[in-house]
Every structure is written in C-alpha cells, then in structure tokens.
Amino acid sequence: xxxxIGVDIGGTRTRVGAFSAGELLAxxxxxxxxxxxxxxxxxxxxSQVGWERPEAIGVGAPSPMDMRAGIILGCPNLPHWRNVKxxxxxxxxxxxxxxxxxxxxCAAIGELEFGHRxxxxxxxxxxxxxxxxxxxxxxxxxxxxxxxxxxxHMVIRPDGPLCRCGKRGCLEAVASGTxxxxxxxxxxxxxxxxxxxxxxxxxxxxxxRGIAEEACRAFGQGLAIVWELLEPELVILGGGLTQAxxxxxxxVMEALGRMARGKPRVVLTKLGDDVGLYGAAALPxxxxxxxxxx
Amino acid sequence: xxxxIGVDIGGTRTRVGAFSAGELLAxxxxxxxxxxxxxxxxxxxxSQVGWERPEAIGVGAPSPMDMRAGIILGCPNLPHWRNVKxxxxxxxxxxxxxxxxxxxxCAAIGELEFGHRxxxxxxxxxxxxxxxxxxxxxxxxxxxxxxxxxxxHMVIRPDGPLCRCGKRGCLEAVASGTxxxxxxxxxxxxxxxxxxxxxxxxxxxxxxRGIAEEACRAFGQGLAIVWELLEPELVILGGGLTQAxxxxxxxVMEALGRMARGKPRVVLTKLGDDVGLYGAAALPxxxxxxxxxx
Numbered sequence: 001x002x003x004x005i006g007v008d009i010g011g012t013r014t015r016v017g018a019f020s021a022g023e024l025l026a027x028x029x030x031x032x033x034x035x036x037x038x039x040x041x042x043x044x045x046x047s048q049v050g051w052e053r054p055e056a057i058g059v060g061a062p063s064p065m066d067m068r069a070g071i072i073l074g075c076p077n078l079p080h081w082r083n084v085k086x087x088x089x090x091x092x093x094x095x096x097x098x099x100x101x102x103x104x105x106c107a108a109i110g111e112l113e114f115g116h117r118x119x120x121x122x123x124x125x126x127x128x129x130x131x132x133x134x135x136x137x138x139x140x141x142x143x144x145x146x147x148x149x150x151x152x153h154m155v156i157r158p159d160g161p162l163c164r165c166g167k168r169g170c171l172e173a174v175a176s177g178t179x180x181x182x183x184x185x186x187x188x189x190x191x192x193x194x195x196x197x198x199x200x201x202x203x204x205x206x207x208x209r210g211i212a213e214e215a216c217r218a219f220g221q222g223l224a225i226v227w228e229l230l231e232p233e234l235v236i237l238g239g240g241l242t243q244a245x246x247x248x249x250x251x252v253m254e255a256l257g258r259m260a261r262g263k264p265r266v267v268l269t270k271l272g273d274d275v276g277l278y279g280a281a282a283l284p285x286x287x288x289x290x291x292x293x294x
Numbered sequence: 295x296x297x298x299i300g301v302d303i304g305g306t307r308t309r310v311g312a313f314s315a316g317e318l319l320a321x322x323x324x325x326x327x328x329x330x331x332x333x334x335x336x337x338x339x340x341s342q343v344g345w346e347r348p349e350a351i352g353v354g355a356p357s358p359m360d361m362r363a364g365i366i367l368g369c370p371n372l373p374h375w376r377n378v379k380x381x382x383x384x385x386x387x388x389x390x391x392x393x394x395x396x397x398x399x400c401a402a403i404g405e406l407e408f409g410h411r412x413x414x415x416x417x418x419x420x421x422x423x424x425x426x427x428x429x430x431x432x433x434x435x436x437x438x439x440x441x442x443x444x445x446x447h448m449v450i451r452p453d454g455p456l457c458r459c460g461k462r463g464c465l466e467a468v469a470s471g472t473x474x475x476x477x478x479x480x481x482x483x484x485x486x487x488x489x490x491x492x493x494x495x496x497x498x499x500x501x502x503r504g505i506a507e508e509a510c511r512a513f514g515q516g517l518a519i520v521w522e523l524l525e526p527e528l529v530i531l532g533g534g535l536t537q538a539x540x541x542x543x544x545x546v547m548e549a550l551g552r553m554a555r556g557k558p559r560v561v562l563t564k565l566g567d568d569v570g571l572y573g574a575a576a577l578p579x580x581x582x583x584x585x586x587x588x
Contacts, residue, residue, distance in 0.1 A: 015308050110564075120437055120438045131409075134430075136430060137435070139431065139583065141431070141435065142525075144524025148430070149523065150525070153522045153555065154519040155522075155553040155554075156519075158511070167553075176534075217452070221449055221452060224448075224449055225449065225519060228443050228447045229426075229444065229520070229523065231438050231444070231445065259452065
C-alpha cells in the first residue's frame with residue numbers, strides 16, 4: 001500500500017493517521033473542531049513522518065454528506081462541519097487526491113483491509129446512533145450516491161417513537177444509545193446516559209432492565225433483517241454499546257437467533273475506536289472510480 | 295453474447311429459452327415436472343435453433359438449493375425437484391458448463407442485462423411468496439453461499455403470524471399472496487386465493503379491504519427497509535400481485551414514502567413472466583468465478 005493519510009471526524013473526537021505499506025506509522029487524536037484544526041493536524045503528522053505530501057487522503061465523517069461533491073453537510077452534533085467542502089479544501093492544501101465517505105462505510109473498509117478481512121460482511125456501529133457499512137464479494141456496497149448501509153433508519157416499529165430523521169420507529173430510535181436514554185427519561189423519569197441505564201440494568205434495576213431488553217430485542221431484529229437480506233459471513237459490531245457486550249450480547253443473540261435462519265455469526269471489531277481511521281486511510285483504494293474526479 | 299440456454303423452473307410452470315447475441319431465439323413453456331422433461335425440452339429447443347450444443351446453461355429455481363454444489367433441494371410446491379443434482383445432470387447431458395441460482399436472483403440478472411439496466415437496484419417478486427435479488431454497482435450481491443436477497447424472510451412483526459420458514463412475522467407471512475389468503479381465512483372465514491381477496495377489496499368489501507391495506511403497509515415497510523439499507527436507484531417489482539398494481543400500488547407507495555427518506559422509485563418489470571428466464575440465460579456470465587468448478 002501507499003503513503004496515505006486517514007482522517008476520521010467523529011461527533012466527539014477527530015483522529016488522523018499516516019499509513020504506509022498497510023501500517024499505521026503515526027496518529028493524532030483531539031476533540032473535534034473544524035477544518036483549520038484538521039488541516040494543522042495533518043501538517044504536523046506529515047512533518048512527524050517526514051513526508052512532503054501524501055499520495056492520497058481519505059476522510060470519514062458522519063452523514064449527511066454529498067459524497068460525490070466531497071461536501072460534509074453537517075448535523076447538530078457536528079457544528080464546525082456544516083457545508084464544508086472538505087475534499088476541495090484538503091486537495092488544495094496538500095496537492096493530492098482526497099476522498100470522502102460515511103464513517104460507518106469507512107469502518108467497513110477498515111475491517112476489510114485491516115480487521116476480520118471477510119469477503120461478505122456488514123459492519124454496524126451500535127452507539128449514540130446506529131450506522132452500517134456493507135461489503136459484498138470483497139467490494140463495498142455504496143448505493144446510488146454512497147448512502148447505502150443506513151441500518152439505523154430501517155423502520156422496525158411503524159408506530160414506534162419519533163426518530164431524529166423525522167420518521168417513526170427507526171431501529172436507531174428504538175435501539176441506539178439515544179433511544180435507550182429517551183426511554184429512560186419517559187419511563188424512569190430521569191435523564192440518564194445510555195451507559196448508566198445499562199449499568200443499572202446489569203445491577204438488577206427492573207425498569208432499566210426492561211429498557212435494555214427492549215433495545216436488545218430491537219437490535220437483534222435489525223441484525224436478523226440484515227442477515228436475511230445480505231447473507232453475510234459475519235456481522236461485525238463496534239461502538240460504545242458493545243463495551244457492555246458481555247451483558248447485552250446474549251439478549252441480542254437470543255432475538256437474532258429467533259428472527260434469522262441459519263447460524264448468524266456476530267463478532268466485535270478488533271480495531272477498537274480506530275476502525276474508522278484505518279478505513280479512511282484505505283478509502284482511496286475503494287472509492288468508486290466512476291465518481292472520482294479529484 | 296453467446297449461445298446460451300436459460301431454464302426457469304417455477305412452482306407452476308417451467309420455461310426454457312435459447313439466447314444468442316442477447317436475443318431470445320426460441321422458447322418453450324410447460325407445466326413443471328421433473329428433470330426428464332426439462333432435459334427433453336432443451337433437446338427440442340436445440341434442434342429447433344439448429345445448435346449441436348449450447349455454450350452454457352443457466353438454471354433458476356426456487357430456494358432452498360445448494361448453489362455451489364448445483365443441487366436443487368426442493369420444497370413442498372416443487373415435488374419433482376427434491377435433491378436433484380441439476381448442474382451435474384445437465385452438464386453430462388449437454389457437455390457444457392451449467393450454473394444454478396435462486397429464481398429471484400436470476401430475475402435481477404434479467405433486469406440487469408435485458409430490463410431496466412440500472413447499476414444499483416433490487417428486484418422483488420410479490421407473489422405467492424416474496425423473494426428478491428440485489429445488484430450493487432452493476433454486480434450481483436450473492437452473499438456467503440448465494441442466498442442473499444431473502445427479503446420475504448425479514449422479520450417485520452416479531453409477534454406476527456407464523457411463516458412457512460418457522461419464524462414469526464416474516465414479510466412473506468404478512469404481505470405475500472399466501473399471507474393475504476391466510477388472513478382472509480382467519481378473518482373472513484373463507485378460503486380465497488389472494489387474487490380474489492384483492493378483487494373484493496377493490497369492489498369495496500370492507501373486510502377484504504382491511505386485509506389488502508395491511509398487506510400493502512407491510513410490503514411498503516419491506517421496500518422502505520431495503521431502500522434505507524441499500525440505497526438503490528430503483529426497486530423493480532414483478533410477480534402476480536403486481537398485476538393489481540393500479541389498485542395496490544398507491545397503498546404500498548404511501549407506506550414506503552412514510553417509512554423511507556428521499557424519493558424511492560418503484561417500477562414494474564418490463565419483462566413480465568419471462569424475467570427469470572432471461573436472467574437464467576445470462577447467469578453464466580454473472581456466476582461468481584470462485585464458485586465455478588463446472
């Protein structure tokens with residue numbers, strides 16, 4: 001592999017890394033701000049590894065985005081990145097091709113190149129939100145404009161709670177960290193982060209336990225839908241809620257086993273929070289050629 | 295394109311066709327029986343078009359099957375095709391490579407080569423059962439063993455009716471012709487084919503109308519799930535229930551519009567009942583190379 005820079009812009013933290021011959025040479029991580037800071041972090045990284053310029057830069061960021069135009073459209077938890085022409089700006093700053101894709105798709109690319117290296121799999125982030133990236137026959141499934149993999153917005157409860165996307169009963173509205181926190185506020189009358197709801201459930205609190213069980217059943221149903229539709233070799237999970245997999249996993253797997261045929265295989269990412277960074281660095285080799293004009 | 299034979303084995307009828315340079319030269323159609331009759335139909339077809347042997351044969355059949363081994367496993371409505379080594383038998387009979395795939399996947403290949411020719415789409419049969427085939431970036435999504443596209447077995451109502459696959463609340467159990475007929479038997483107390491239930495609904499019968507609406511809502515939800523997950527350019531529908539699309543379509547589209555973001559495009563196949571036959575003939579050019587040992 002080549003001298004590549006990966007940039008993973010998250011709601012909370014941004015990671016940049018320099019990769020050569022498939023190895024991560026150096027990385028930096030800092031609270032997410034805007035373009036200026038990302039630009040500076042790449043400069044620092046380049047001087048650290050002694051490259052004049054990278055051969056290409058791959059950027060992963062949360063949706064919504066215009067992937068072909070290379071523009072991050074931004075969302076409430078990404079205030080510094082609203083309508084930022086990230087591809088154009090980085091290309092001008094570093095004089096190399098730049099590619100942009102959804103962070104969950106980048107994570108799937110990270111798994112394809114550096115992780116479990118399956119040919120047919122789905123990567124799913126189970127965290128504040130729920131996102132996914134699909135690989136079929138060793139190739140990324142992009143969809144018509146690069147938005148494929150929106151697992152969190154599959155409607156599984158048509159009369160369910162309102163999702164931030166405006167629809168009702170999306171998987172994300174029911175089973176994500178946000179969904180768990182919303183259920184806790186409604187039913188326990190307390191504003192608690194999902195992590196705390198899960199901790200209380202684990203400690204035996206019946207109200208919290210009911211909420212955790214419901215989220216796990218819904219998440220298992222989402223995995224079952226993906227399993228039937230795509231017949232992957234395995235589903236790879238990452239994201240904050242998987243840190244409690246020892247507790248939540250059995251409940252998810254019970255629901256999945258009931259709602260999918262065959263023997264679904266579910267594993268956790270081995271790349272931890274860097275899965276998206278690895279994938280961003282490999283994005284230049286996977287970006288659809290017919291979309292690349294940069 | 296080459297001199298190819300397509301064979302489409304359906305629950306009711308079998309179709310065989312001879313294709314050269316992408317044109318259907320001759321076809322035959324007859325009630326489905328077993329291997330012997332299909333073999334004879336191919337012989338007759340070959341002598342009609344004056345070929346000594348085809349370059350390859352593609353066979354589409356209902357699941358379950360072992361696609362890599364080339365064996366149709368058979369199901370209750372395919373009694374003559376239980377554990378038939380169709381690939382081995384036809385290869386020996388006609389001295390050419392033979393390929394086997396799911397009928398809905400073949401239909402998707404038919405659409406890719408002869409129909410709407412999109413690069414990213416899903417083909418869905420809405421009939422006695424519900425099946426699907428997925429094309430992403432101009433390539434078939436096969437899944438780990440060729441079973442991808444089982445849209446009918448996505449669970450959308452975890453507490454819903456029992457499906458013939460043994461699970462509860464599959465899309466097929468709720469929204470297929472079988473599901474509609476089952477609902478009519480339960481709620482109207484009559485054994486009616488789905489077609490008749492739809493006709494009564496159209497004529498204003500309130501009980502039948504409720505059943506049709508529920509099936510359409512569920513089918514629209516299924517399309518919405520596929521839309522969010524795969525971001526196709528369009529969804530292509532075929533199968534018996536689409537013959538009443540002028541009546542059912544608006545109800546399906548209302549549910550789809552409510553449960554999917556963006557502007558989902560749904561079209562009907564232009565290839566009619568021959569979509570699977572066309573696709574079977576093009577199967578040899580799409581079968582995964584790493585699976586082909588024939």
